[in-house]
Each structure stands twice: as structure tokens, then as C-alpha cells.
Amino acid sequence: MTAKAKNDDRHQQILNAFQSAIGADNVRDNPATVNAYFGDFLPPKILGMSMPPEFVVLPNGTMEVQAIIKICNRYKIPFIPVGSNQWSLTGSPNRPHTVIIDCKRMGKIHEIDEKNMYAVVEPLCTLAQMQAEAYKRGLYIGSPEASATASCIGGHVFQGMWGVGYRLGVAYRNILGVEWVLPNGEILRTGSFSQDADNGFWGEGPGPDLRGMLRGYAGAMGGVGMVTKMAVKLHPYPGPKVWPVEGMIPNQTSVLPEDRFKWYMVKYESLEDAVNFMYEVGRAEIAGVIQKWPTVYYIMWWSNSCEQYWTEWQKRTFQDNVKNAVGVCLWGFSSGKQLEYEKRVLEDIIKETGGKPVKQEVQDMWVPRQANNWIRDTHGSRMMRASGTFLALRLQTDTLKYAIDHVRQGYEWVDKFSPPILDSDGPDWIGGYDFGHFGFGETDFPVEKTPEAIGDLMGKLLEMTKQDVQNGLENGIGPFLGGVYHAMAGPVFGYDRLLKGIKKAIDPNVVSNPPHNFPIEN
Amino acid sequence: MAKEMLLPKDPRYLKYPLEAPFDQEKARWIAFNCSRCSVCKWVNSWQVKSAKYARICPQHTKYLYDSHSGQGKCDLALAIIDGKMKWGDDPEIKDILFQCTMCGGCDAMDKNIRDAELVKMYRWMRAEYIKEMGPLPEHKPMLDSLKQYDNVWLQPRMKRNSWTKELKDLGIKDLNKEKAEVLLFAGCTYGLSEELKGTVVNIAKILKKVGVDFGTLGDKELCCGSPAEKTGNLAEYERLGTANIKKFNEMGVKIVLTPCAGCYGTMRVAYEELPEKMNFEVLHVTEYLERLTNDKKIKFKKEVPVTVTWHDPCHMGRMGRPYVPGKDLLGVYEEPRNILKSIPGVELVEMERIREYAWCCGGGGGAFSGFKDFAQWTARERIEEAKDTGASMIVTSCPWCETNLRAGGIGMEEKMEIVDLFDLMMQAL
Numbered sequence: 021m022t023a024k025a026k027n028d029d030r031h032q033q034i035l036n037a038f039q040s041a042i043g044a045d046n047v048r049d050n051p052a053t054v055n056a057y058f059g060d061f062l063p064p065k066i067l068g069m070s071m072p073p074e075f076v077v078l079p080n081g082t083m084e085v086q087a088i089i090k091i092c093n094r095y096k097i098p099f100i101p102v103g104s105n106q107w108s109l110t111g112s113p114n115r116p117h118t119v120i121i122d123c124k125r126m127g128k129i130h131e132i133d134e135k136n137m138y139a140v141v142e143p144l145c146t147l148a149q150m151q152a153e154a155y156k157r158g159l160y161i162g163s164p165e166a167s168a169t170a171s172c173i174g175g176h177v178f179q180g181m182w183g184v185g186y187r188l189g190v191a192y193r194n195i196l197g198v199e200w201v202l203p204n205g206e207i208l209r210t211g212s213f214s215q216d217a218d219n220g221f222w223g224e225g226p227g228p229d230l231r232g233m234l235r236g237y238a239g240a241m242g243g244v245g246m247v248t249k250m251a252v253k254l255h256p257y258p259g260p261k262v263w264p265v266e267g268m269i270p271n272q273t274s275v276l277p278e279d280r281f282k283w284y285m286v287k288y289e290s291l292e293d294a295v296n297f298m299y300e301v302g303r304a305e306i307a308g309v310i311q312k313w314p315t316v317y318y319i320m321w322w323s324n325s326c327e328q329y330w331t332e333w334q335k336r337t338f339q340d341n342v343k344n345a346v347g348v349c350l351w352g353f354s355s356g357k358q359l360e361y362e363k364r365v366l367e368d369i370i371k372e373t374g375g376k377p378v379k380q381e382v383q384d385m386w387v388p389r390q391a392n393n394w395i396r397d398t399h400g401s402r403m404m405r406a407s408g409t410f411l412a413l414r415l416q417t418d419t420l421k422y423a424i425d426h427v428r429q430g431y432e433w434v435d436k437f438s439p440p441i442l443d444s445d446g447p448d449w450i451g452g453y454d455f456g457h458f459g460f461g462e463t464d465f466p467v468e469k470t471p472e473a474i475g476d477l478m479g480k481l482l483e484m485t486k487q488d489v490q491n492g493l494e495n496g497i498g499p500f501l502g503g504v505y506h507a508m509a510g511p512v513f514g515y516d517r518l519l520k521g522i523k524k525a526i527d528p529n530v531v532s533n534p535p536h537n538f539p540i541e542n
Numbered sequence: 543m544a545k546e547m548l549l550p551k552d553p554r555y556l557k558y559p560l561e562a563p564f565d566q567e568k569a570r571w572i573a574f575n576c577s578r579c580s581v582c583k584w585v586n587s588w589q590v591k592s593a594k595y596a597r598i599c600p601q602h603t604k605y606l607y608d609s610h611s612g613q614g615k616c617d618l619a620l621a622i623i624d625g626k627m628k629w630g631d632d633p634e635i636k637d638i639l640f641q642c643t644m645c646g647g648c649d650a651m652d653k654n655i656r657d658a659e660l661v662k663m664y665r666w667m668r669a670e671y672i673k674e675m676g677p678l679p680e681h682k683p684m685l686d687s688l689k690q691y692d693n694v695w696l697q698p699r700m701k702r703n704s705w706t707k708e709l710k711d712l713g714i715k716d717l718n719k720e721k722a723e724v725l726l727f728a729g730c731t732y733g734l735s736e737e738l739k740g741t742v743v744n745i746a747k748i749l750k751k752v753g754v755d756f757g758t759l760g761d762k763e764l765c766c767g768s769p770a771e772k773t774g775n776l777a778e779y780e781r782l783g784t785a786n787i788k789k790f791n792e793m794g795v796k797i798v799l800t801p802c803a804g805c806y807g808t809m810r811v812a813y814e815e816l817p818e819k820m821n822f823e824v825l826h827v828t829e830y831l832e833r834l835t836n837d838k839k840i841k842f843k844k845e846v847p848v849t850v851t852w853h854d855p856c857h858m859g860r861m862g863r864p865y866v867p868g869k870d871l872l873g874v875y876e877e878p879r880n881i882l883k884s885i886p887g888v889e890l891v892e893m894e895r896i897r898e899y900a901w902c903c904g905g906g907g908g909a910f911s912g913f914k915d916f917a918q919w920t921a922r923e924r925i926e927e928a929k930d931t932g933a934s935m936i937v938t939s940c941p942w943c944e945t946n947l948r949a950g951g952i953g954m955e956e957k958m959e960i961v962d963l964f965d966l967m968m969q970a971l
Contacts, residue, residue: 052632053607055621056614061577078606105608106580124606129593146584149593156592168587169580265588268870269654269898274588325868326657327557330549398587401579401655407550408575443547468550469575 031074034095038077038119041087046078046125057102057120058112061409066474070112073100073120080125082199082207082248089245090205092119092531100533101246103143103171110241110502110536121246123171129153130249133221137254138196140220143173143247150252151396152263160184160257162191165321165393167400173250178239181460183309183394186302186452187351188255192235196223196251200234203245203532213251220251233522237417241502243536244526258352263396266388270324273388276395280352280359281308283387285378286370287345291427294344295420295450295459297373301348302420302456304369306362308351309394310456314447315339316465320406321390321399329405339445341382346375347391406466407442411477413463414488420459423450430463437480440473442466503535510538558657558867564815566623569666572658573619581655582612582648585899595894595927598647600902600920609638612648612660619667629674639668640678641916644772644907645856650871650898657867668774680912681773688778692764693730703761705732705739712750715757717793724749724756724830725795725822729802730765731941738941744968745801745827751971752839756799759789766800768808768857773908780816783808787818794821801827801964803940804906806874807857814864826858828939828963832877835884842970845887850966851933852878852890853924853947854900855940871898878939878963885970891931893924901927903938905946914949921950925958935959937966 031049038047048054054072059065074097079085085101092099099119102111113120127144134157139150147161148168154161162182164175180191188194197211197220210230212222223231233244258280266273288294294312301307318338323329332338350366352359369375377383393399403410413433416426427448434441444465451460467473488494489508510516519538523530530541549556554571562568583602590596597603602611609618618638621627629635642664649660677685687696705728706714715722726749732742749756767782786809790798800806809824834840854860859873875897882890895901904910904920925947928936936958938944947960 048607048609050632050634051627052618052634052638053609055627056607056609056611056617059576059578059613059617059620061579076607104580104583105578107578122606122608127593145593146587146590146596148584148587148590149596151587152590152596153593163587167579167581168590169584262591263588268872269586269650270868271870272586272588272654323868325558326555328868330556334547334549396587399655401577401581404575404577404579405656407555409577439548441548442550466550468552 030095034075034091034097037091037094038075038088041091042077042079042084046080048076049074057122060107060112061404062107065112066409066469066471067478068471070114071116073113073118074116076120076122078122078125082201085121085201085246085248086205086207088119088121089201089203089531093205093529096529096531098531098534101143101242103174104146104169106167106169106171110533115534126248131218132157132254134159136221137256138221138251139254140249140251141172142249143171145172146170147172147175148396154254155257155259155263156261158257158261159254160188160259161194161252161254162188162395163397164191165397165400168397172252173247176250176252177235177247179237181451181453183311183349186310186455187308190453194253195231195235196220196253198231198234198247198251199249200247201245203527204529211251213249220249223251238501241536242533243503243523243538245532256353258354271389272398274392275388276392279356282350282359282363283391284348284350284366284370285342285345285383285386286348286375287342287378288373288375289344291344291424291448293374294346295424297346297369297375298420298450298452298459299456300369300373301366302452304365305455306350306365307348308353309349310346310452311394312344312346312448312450313342314449314464315342315445316447317449318342318386318390320403321393322386323402323405326405333443337382337385341379342386343445345378347394349391349395403464408469409474410464410466411474411481413465413481416461417458418461420450420452420456423459423461426461427463433484434463434465437477440468440470440477442468503537503539506538507535560865560867564659564662564666569619569663570623572660572663573616573623575656575658576613576616578613579655580613581651582660584651585895586651586654589899591894595901598651598895598899598901600645600647600904600923601642601916603923604916604919605641609634610641612652614638615642615660615664615667619663622667622670629671635671636675636678639664639671640773640908641913642907643902643904643909643917643920645902646861647856647900647902650860653865653871659865661861665771665774669776672774677775678773678908678912681775681908684769684773684911685775685778688765688770688782692782693734694765694769695730695734697734700761702733702763705742706746706758706760708743709746712746714746714750716760717757717795718759718762720757721794722755722757723795724754724797724799725790725793726756726758727766727798727800727805728758728763729800729805729941731945732802733763735941735945738944738962741941741962741964742801744964748831748840748964748967748971752834766805766808767812768804769908771808771812772906779812783813783816784818787813787816787820791821796822797830798822798824799827799830800824801939803855803858803862804942807861810862811864826874826877826939828877828881829874831967832880835881840971842885842967844970846885846966846970847887848935849889849891849933850882850935850937850961851893851928851931852882852896853893853903853928853936853938853943854896855938855943856900856902856906858940859900860898873898878937881963881967882937885966888966891933893927893931895927903940903943903946904950905942910942910946917946918950921947922954925951925954928958929956935961937961937963939963
């Protein structure tokens, strides 16, 4: 914050208002504090497009959040709610006078209902915390490979492509009752919370399902207010009550009990054959996780240092052994017999589809050290290992078959702009979800971490996205998530007027992390 | 012919510049590559065993704002180095930098996902802060004491020898005059604290009993330099560290044995960076005594019926070895546990956060003298965790941990005994 702003009467009035609402200790406007709220590995920070907020506030509970949001409306200043603050993505201020609503005082697990299998959490509660409590009770909640350090609520509204989502539904389909403070300061309770603020077991209604405002493909990015409490589904878990770990940082391994969990690594001649295998596994309605990871993921997650990353990469250990390989983890949810049954089915499918096991030594390198990150992640942030950052091309949710075309187009683009894109061996992440009813494709690659290189690539990505929009978005969704993207893509699908209408109705002063979830400012 | 691989142009992404001196450039590199992944704030996800004990950083847990975390310190370092902020711009910078107990919890979790040395970056930041703003007033007595008396406790040099007085009959060697293979280096706190000096007396008795050829430096022992090093007063640290290495080399000892985790971490890790080379091995007393226990040279005869939990001192554990990217974060973890398990009657139960995931006692990094309330709050958190194990006693082997845990426990409704491992051993011999 500038000295000018600090001396500003208006600044002082807002500060007084916040302090009066939630206590002086819970409000900061000093340079050293606000400076910690706009960093990230992502382009806005690297390109200098982000700026420190004017205030950081730490509310405790829904009523204090409401009070803050009302003050933001009174003074027409933007706010951004943040959860555990793992990566910022769109949580970095991009306009002056922003208020960061940091949830560090809102980390409770209100309830774990074992019988009805759901938990009620506050925004700071991480997936790792929720997992630990669920395991103790023989229950499970997933985590995306981007990290279990993410907020449980944040992880559920934003995409939520956890590995076990293949079997249990991706995270955004696991949201039940929600309590949230709308951008205008009104408190909204959905599902069973609307009848009983302490009871979140049911997610629908009343009336139209308002959870759609919040989640969608990549969440609302803080553009529709702030969730203060959410009920999330838990699932039966056949694993141990404490997650098994051997070894030390940075070489820990994790092996789940063999009578309930079994990883297979199966290699195919072509990507088409690999995806065909994924379809067949889905058709048989077996397995807990099925993923075709790009070779670059193997090395990112597996390596324990920069030196090991690039040394092993140059030896082509993974490129030569896991190209077109699919990882499948079978879960004996109900019994060891279930696992035995699924093994027999899977082995038949492997035979019928011409799959070959990945070399045992490579499977042994990968499975104990990293595969279980798709069940409980701990190494997702290793994606920065190669060069300090990475970028993603398009994200695609469509059929599994279409994911092939999607990632192939990605190869071409990546090749065209290498360098500054670094070696990545045709990155092709294809995930199977809902027993293969849909597939997810993503193209991630390491890149030289310089403002020039990133700036140049961001320009090219934007160009590509514009072109994609003109082509009817047949190639997937670009990496420009949130409001601006909806403004570009909305007209293609005809949902822009709906989003715009919602934003106008609930955020008349445009204070909830503009331009998300739809730009309505002049 | 395969296409040539495109590797990063910056060689620091190919191999972490471990050997490069820790200067502004290195600090900037570490800060610039913070990805705000927040692993510095939490226990590594695979190791989280409950919602209650999921955090790793005492400072961030207490003060909540991200500025008071590893990530926030990276943001601060970058702002300072890039000229966007000055040390004097905000009084809170002092708290952000110096409340931290330098426990290395963030550092260890960070090392799981990238090559970096956060605690060394904090030390560099503290040193730079002091160059511009001067030492913290709260640390001035400690610094003056180091300069005047070569110890941290404002005690005259001659008092340093007082703990050996009751051992006169044992005939312990004075290594200023005699030769021995092993130097028992008591450290300022064990050596000078009335409350704690019994521990080092017990150690000497045990060593003597099993016939170890050892001696002490008596009143010529200097501080290891740890308090100066951790608080960023590097010139004073270098003076003491260099003098110690020279002295130990001259004496020709093979092993420097210390019971203090602070001295141990400093000698094992920080001394490696000094120009003077060490011709001796540094061991924590637990490492040495575990060897003797395994060799059956130490035999426990008496039963001590008690349920205990072991508190891993940070500088004996995750901060007790020089960093090698990609290698395990080794430390003295197993040795004290093995000793405890070999004492008849002792039942060892573990807290949730142990070994490289241990929650700090709160007493390190200058927090004990500079930020007492916070230091004791941190200790209370640890005591609560220990109580949850069902143990009635916390056993540890660091005078700072013991002192701070005891201070933190004052006023707590349910008392917990804080006992040094060597005192417990003595009860069983």
C-alpha cells in the first residue's frame, strides 16, 4: 500500500470499520503483511500484473464474513476470499483497494456424521486434515494431485479432479449443503442447511439447485461471494486408519494393504490402445483410479531434486518405459474378495486389449513412491521442480476418445514454441472419470521462468483461445479460467447472459473478486 | 537422431547451487522460486494424522497471517532485494523475522517439493536486517554476554567450570592440559544453569563409569556460537565458531560430544560453512551412549516404571545434518528412542508430530529471549500434544527445549514432567 493510501481518510474509515466489526488484531494494512498476499508461480505475479491488497482481514464465522462483505459494499471495494491459500490462481489482487478475506480463523470441522457419511467443514480445513479424520472412521475423501494441502471447500468448488473421482464422482459432485455469504452480504443456505443450519446431509434445492452458481467446471473463483460452511460427502474406505508411510523426506514411500489395493501399470503400443483399455475398464465397472499420466508427470512427482529430475530425464527412464502406459488402482471397497474379482476381470481386459506390464523395475520406482498421490497427494507441488514453474495448455472435459485429439493438438503447439517451453515428451494427461463416462485431458509442460518467456507464451495462449472460441471451442477450454474466459466462451454456448444476470443480481456493487465470475464492470 | 533435449538455460534448475555462498543472489533465487504452494505451513500431507495436529509452523499457527510463514518470508525477501521495500518501512518486519524459532519445520516440508534452504535464507535476512536496523534490543544482553564472557547467560567465565566441582573425585581430565580422545562439550546452558547442570554431571558419571577416555575444557569452554548465528549476528558467531574449531583441532580430540541439541546442530551444520576445517567428529551424547548401550557397555539395572514420550529437538533432528538435495533429512531420531526402549519399565509412546515432522518447543532462534509469550505458547501446544499420548513425562535432550517446555507448562492445569534423557538413564543405572 502506498503512503498516500495510508494517509487517506477513506482508508482510515474502512480500517476503522473492519476493526470495529472483527477486532483490531484481525485486520492488517501494513506493507509487510499485505506483501504476502499476491505471490504465486503463475503468470500474473511473474508478469507483474498482480498487486498487494490494501487490507487483509481474518474473520471468524459467517456473521463476521457478512460484516466484512457489507463494509466492502458500503465502500465499493473488491474482496477476494481465500481458503488455505495453496497457490493463488485467481486469488491475487488485480485491482487497487482489494481486501483479502483470509480464513485462518475458520478451520473447524463442525461435524463428521459417520452413519450418513458426510462432514461439515469451514474454509481453512484442508483435504489432508479431512482425510486424516475420515480414515480414522473408515471413511474416505479424495484429494486432487495438485495437493491435499488445498482447502477442502476450495478443492470441491474448483474442478476437483481427484483420482478416485473415477469411482466416487469428481469433487464438485460431492458437495452437499452449503452456507455462503453472497456478494451483497446476504446469507444463503442451500440443501438441508436451508431447513436446519446444523444439518448438511442433503445438497439439492430448495427450488433450483443453486450449487451450480458456485461450482461449475472450475468454480466461481470467488466471484459469487464466500462459502463459510460446506457439507461434503465421505465414502467407505477399506484402507488403514493411519496413512502408511515409510522413509523420510524427500524419499518417502507409501504402500497400501495388498488385500484391498492393487496397482497395475499397463503399457500399450499407441495412445488409442491405451484409451481403449480405459474404456473397457470403465465398462466393466471396476477399479478406483485410472489415469494415463504423461511421462513428464512421472518425473515431476518421482524426482527428489532438480539434479535427479534432469539427470533421469536425460536417461529417458520414463520416456522409454511408460509412454502410453495406464495406471489402474483396484480397490476392494467391500472385501478382499471384491479385489480378487476385479483383478481377474482386469487381467482379462489387459489380455484382450494387448496390454503389456510396464517393466517391473520401473513400476517399482513409481508405485511405492508416487502412485498413491492419486489417493492422497503429498507431492503435487513438485510440478515446479523442473524450472520453477509450469504452464498448462487447454483443459478438456469430453469423452475419453476426444482426449486423444486434444492432447495431440497440444503436442504440436508445445513443439512449435519450444523453447521457451522445455523438454516434455508430448505431455498427455488423460484421466478417466465416472467409470469412463467422461475423460479429462490436460497438457502441462515446464517452461523457462522468465517474464519474457512467460509473457510471450501467455500472448500466444490468448491468441489460441480466441481462435478456439471462433472455432466453437471444439478443442477444449483454454487456461484462462474464470470471468474473462466466460465472457469469451459464454456466447458460444449461450450461457453468458445467465452468468451476467446472476452476477448483476447478487453483486450489484461488483465487489466479489471482479472480473469473476463474469465481467460486468464498465 | 533424437531431437536435442531442451533443458533450462539457468543452470540452477539443473542442479541446486549448494556450494555457492549464501548471499543476496542465493536468497533471491530461493524466494523467487517460492510457488506459494503452502507446504511450509502444514505437516507433509502423507503424515497428517489428525486435523488437530496438522500444522508445522508455530509462528504461522499463532499469528495466522501468511506474512508470518515461510512463504511470507520469501515474499518479504523478494520485496527487499528488488528494492520494493526497506527493512525500516514497517515495524512488523522485526516480528516477522525474529519471532520465528528457526526450527526448520517449513524448511523440511519445503525440501520435499523443491531444493531450497529456507532457514539459511532467514538467517541471511536477519543478518541484513541487523546491518541496517541494529540488533534487537531483546537480544542485546545475550550478545553483550557473548562478547564479554563468551557465554549467553551473563555469567563470569570462571563459573563455567562450576558443574565439574562435584566430580573432582572422578578425576575428569582437563583438556587444556591433558590429552583425551573425547571432549565433553557441556554448552552454556547445561554448564551454567543451576537447574540443568545436574544433567551434564550425570553424563560425565556415565562416561566415567563405562571407561570413556574423555575430558572437558573447564572454564575455557566458549559458547558454540549458536545463539549469535540463529539471531543473525554472524560476526560474533564466526568469532566463536572459528575459535572453537581451532581449539578442538589443536587439542587433537577425535570426538566432540555434546548433550545440547543447539550446540550439536551448530557444530554439525553451521561449522561446515566456516573456512576452518574440522579434524574431529561431532556427536550428540545420545548417539554415543546408544552405541555403548548396543555394545552392552551400559547396562540398565533398575526398573523405571513410566510412560514417556520423546520430543525431538529441531537441531538434533531435521536441522542436525548438512543439507544434500535429494537425500533423506537425517538426524538423531532413532538413538534416543532406542535408549528409552532399552530402559526396563519405560514405555515409549509417540506424539503425532515426530522426527522431521516434529512441532518445535518454541525456545529456539532467539524467540526464548525476544518473544517469551510466543515461545511459551508454542511449548504449551507441544505439551498438549504430549498429553494426548497418555504419557506422563516428556523426555528430551536439549536444554532450550527443557527450559522452554517447563516455562510453558507453568499455569497449565494438568502438569507434565519434563525430563532429560540422561537423568532418566541415570535412574536406571
